[in-house]
Amino acid sequence: xxxxGKSYTDLSAAAKETALKSFVSFYVSQYQRGSLEILSSKVSxxxxxxxxxxxxxxxxxxxxxLVANSLRLSKPSYEQILSKLSHTYFTDDGEPVTDWMTAWExxxxxxxxxx
Numbered sequence: 001x002x003x004x005g006k007s008y009t010d011l012s013a014a015a016k017e018t019a020l021k022s023f024v025s026f027y028v029s030q031y032q033r034g035s036l037e038i039l040s041s042k043v044s045x046x047x048x049x050x051x052x053x054x055x056x057x058x059x060x061x062x063x064x065x066l067v068a069n070s071l072r073l074s075k076p077s078y079e080q081i082l083s084k085l086s087h088t089y090f091t092d093d094g095e096p097v098t099d100w101m102t103a104w105e106x107x108x109x110x111x112x113x114x115x
Contacts, residue, residue, distance in 0.1 A: 005089030005097040008082040016079075018094030024071045024078055026100035028063060031055050038107045043084045047077045 008019055030036050031052060040048055051074045058069055071078065082088070089097040096103065
């Protein structure tokens, strides 16, 4: 365990479910905003494409319904993504140490900018 928290793979089964649900909700929000660039630099485009295809086919759904549907249909893909996020840490109960939006904003600020 890191002093900052645990990686996704080190969580208990119940904590993994909590982490997974919060991540899927965040992912769907970022997908709807067209803001998945940071994540696409860290994980396989193939995995994200399969998730995004399901999201695109069901974009008529409200956020909660879309999250539930995406989780049901793409759970292994989301688990694969979370396993690859080696610098994302969680508390023992599966909550992210740094909330998803704050972590995302910090990573966006660290990106190089064009002149």
